[in-house]
Amino acid sequence: MEPENRRTAGRRTGESGTRDAILAAAREQFAGKGYDGASLRVIAAAAGVDTGLIRHFYGSKDDLFDAALELPDEIPQRLTRALTGDPDRLGERLIDVYLGFWEDPASAGALLAIxxxxxxxxxxxxxxQAMLSARFLADLAPHLGGTIGQARVALAGAHLLGIAVARYVVRAGPIADLDRAELIALCAPAIQRYLTGPRPTS
Known part of the structure; x- marks a missing residue:
């Protein structure tokens, strides 16, 4: 059991402010150190509260982690909107929306933590894996048709994840330095091919 953080900062601007402070600190710590490296004691210190308050509001470390990874409700809506329009530009629209998630402070912290x-x-x-299934497979695969749709979306998701890791997590120079519009133009054809290219023959 982790030692209690004995700071006496207590509740900050009421329960709602305390919960928000804990969640913000958790996202920062999980994003910077990963699940195993972020302790409740360090999160409590960053939030200016006792570890007991974390357990009061969120329960266990696992529960706090799950709360820190919650993404805004509009994410599936934005993904669904990307499906509308010219089918030949689906890859372009999807990668544009996806990069937006990583560049939006409301979702970037949770994505980095994950x-x-x-x-x-x-x-x-x-x-x-659960997030990818819920956000990508559930929303996009039905529009692409059956099992092959799930495979297509999984491949597109893996490609997009690799781009995000290189650009926003490890900040690999050639990819991180690309202009956003140029990155979209370079990657959209591959995403488009995954999603709508000819069905493979056996």
């Missing part, structure tokens, strides 16, 4: 944690934690890896 990916960095998934590298070192089976729990986080399972959470990442």
């Amino acid at each position: 990916v960095r944690s998934a590298i070192a934690s089976d729990h986080a890896a399972d959470r990442l």
